[in-house]
Amino acid sequence: MSRRLEEMKLNSFIIKVGIAFGLFLVVLGGVGLPVILDKTQTGFRGTGMFVSVNETIREEEKQFHAAPEVLYELTPEEEEGPTAGEIYENVQVLGHLSDARFTRLMAAVTEWVSPEEGCAYCHGEEGNFASDDLYTKVVSRRMFQMTQTINSQWQDHVGNVGVTCYTCHRGQPVPANIWFEEPVDESNDAIGVGWDGGSQNRPGENVALATLPNDHFTAFLLNDNNIRLQNMDDALPQRDGDYGTIKSTEWTYGLMIHMSEGLGVNCVFCHNSRNFGAWEESPPQRVTAWHGIRMARQLNVEYLDPLQPVYPDIRLGENGDAPKANCATCHAGINKPLYGAPMANDYPALLQPGSLP
Ligand code: HEC
Ligand code: HEC
Ligand code: HEC
Numbered sequence: 111m112s113r114r115l116e117e118m119k120l121n122s123f124i125i126k127v128g129i130a131f132g133l134f135l136v137v138l139g140g141v142g143l144p145v146i147l148d149k150t151q152t153g154f155r156g157t158g159m160f161v162s163v164n165e166t167i168r169e170e171e172k173q174f175h176a177a178p179e180v181l182y183e184l185t186p187e188e189e190e191g192p193t194a195g196e197i198y199e200n201v202q203v204l205g206h207l208s209d210a211r212f213t214r215l216m217a218a219v220t221e222w223v224s225p226e227e228g229c230a231y232c233h234g235e236e237g238n239f240a241s242d243d244l245y246t247k248v249v250s251r252r253m254f255q256m257t258q259t260i261n262s263q264w265q266d267h268v269g270n271v272g273v274t275c276y277t278c279h280r281g282q283p284v285p286a287n288i289w290f291e292e293p294v295d296e297s298n299d300a301i302g303v304g305w306d307g308g309s310q311n312r313p314g315e316n317v318a319l320a321t322l323p324n325d326h327f328t329a330f331l332l333n334d335n336n337i338r339l340q341n342m343d344d345a346l347p348q349r350d351g352d353y354g355t356i357k358s359t360e361w362t363y364g365l366m367i368h369m370s371e372g373l374g375v376n377c378v379f380c381h382n383s384r385n386f387g388a389w390e391e392s393p394p395q396r397v398t399a400w401h402g403i404r405m406a407r408q409l410n411v412e413y414l415d416p417l418q419p420v421y422p423d424i425r426l427g428e429n430g431d432a433p434k435a436n437c438a439t440c441h442a443g444i445n446k447p448l449y450g451a452p453m454a455n456d457y458p459a460l461l462q463p464g465s466l467p
């Protein structure tokens with residue numbers, strides 16, 4: 111056989127395989143995908159801006175993302191009468207509540223945070239409710255204040271939906287999604303790979319196992335580093351600043367991956383991919399996310415990080431820092447936590463700080 115003929119045979123074989131594969135994809139696309147994927151367009155036509163939802167997975171996870179029912183309704187009479195501050199000994203944050211409201215809140219908190227351990231998780235087995243001996247109670251008092259701050263000062267992010275302890279805890283004392291500072295990997299540092307003491311080049315779970323610097327939470331959700339790379343006044347990136355460099359691009363990308371994964375969305379949920387920096391072309395969700403970054407930072411700086419001395423060692427990170435929150439702590443993989451259930455309204459004590467008697 112001549113060489114030319116051999117080549118033609120090979121070519122026609124490749125073409126056949128190609129056609130068969132193409133048909134396979136068409137069948138797969140025609141039969142499989144529409145059943146699984148639901149698409150919502152979120153931006154201009156032709157810019158690929160849509161959010162796809164896998165209905166099968168969503169159905170399986172429905173229970174996890176369902177908001178719990180209100181325990182029971184209170185009658186108007188129960189709203190009256192002496193307050194918790196008047197009845198009990200050591201109520202520093204919730205003292206303005208009527209006794210009935212206070213008791214219902216304690217029962218709800220138990221469901222939200224420690225359903226298996228019960229009241230004892232914060233009050234001990236002895237039933238000495240006024241005592242502050244357990245760290246869990248001291249942490250909880252701060253959690254009440256943090257929740258009030260989220261609901262009263264961050265409406266630009268949480269709207270009128272708000273959050274309760276359940277948004278983060280989901281029936282567990284330790285929320286599923288928390289973060290700590292990444293310890294520096296000395297071995298990487300010694301051989302000089304990666305930025306900042308080798309926090310790069312170790313495939314981190316935070317960054318979808320990419321070898322990006324993986325302590326972007328400390329950089330952006332605890333410290334206030336610049337997230338902007340484009341929109342610079344200068345035509346060329348600055349060499350010495352932390353702005354527009356490859357280094358800052360990698361850090362930013364790490365955070366963006368977390369935000370996408372934490373909300374279960376794609377980059378185009380918040381960006382028009384023809385210009386990631388342009389706010390005029392971004393969907394409104396990006397503005398909500400902008401506030402979310404500032405909110406998460408405030409929660410970590412003012413509430414969660416300072417609790418460090420209160421926690422037992424077993425709860426602290428490798429660097430000895432306190433557990434902290436990121437987007438996934440509330441969102442748990444969907445764009446609206448608990449599918450946007452407005453559960454905070456049922457517990458007015460969580461909506462704003464109360465004036466104590
Ligand atoms: C997740 C932690 C947590 C759980 C669980 C919990 N509590 Fe509390 N409880 C607190 C905190 C925090 C305070 C103090 C609130 C304040 O200072 O405003 C408190 C205060 C109290 C007080 C006031 C005691 C006093 O004399 O000062 C009573 C009574 C009480 N809780 C009852 C209960 C009961 C009953 C349960 C179970 C149904 C329960 N709590 C479950 C955190 C918890
Ligand atoms: C924004 C998310 C968020 C909200 C809302 C929230 N928490 Fe927390 N909570 C956390 C994080 C993060 C931790 C640290 C986890 C750890 O202890 O390891 C924590 C820890 C705790 C702990 C200590 C658990 C332990 O065993 O170490 C208690 C108790 C607690 N929270 C109670 C509450 C109560 C009560 C509320 C509602 C008033 C609440 N939390 C609301 C995020 C939240
Ligand atoms: C949930 C919304 C959201 C998602 C999802 C998201 N981003 Fe962002 N992105 C933002 C916000 C908000 C900012 C601006 C942050 C700031 O300035 O504080 C930003 C900033 C950026 C910037 C810097 C723009 C500038 O002005 O220099 C880039 C680049 C970027 N994102 C890329 C991505 C990529 C790539 C993805 C997907 C992996 C992604 N983003 C996913 C919200 C999002």
Ligand code: HEC
Binds near residue numbers: 272396400435445449
């Ligand atoms: C304290 C809990 C909490 C944290 C932490 C949090 N969010 Fe949210 N987020 C919410 C709530 C509640 C809503 C409002 C949902 C609604 O309106 O139904 C929301 C809404 C959003 C929306 C709008 C979704 C839509 O479909 O319109 C975006 C985008 C968003 N969050 C991004 C983020 C990002 C990015 C972070 C981390 C930097 C973050 N969130 C951290 C609670 C939180």
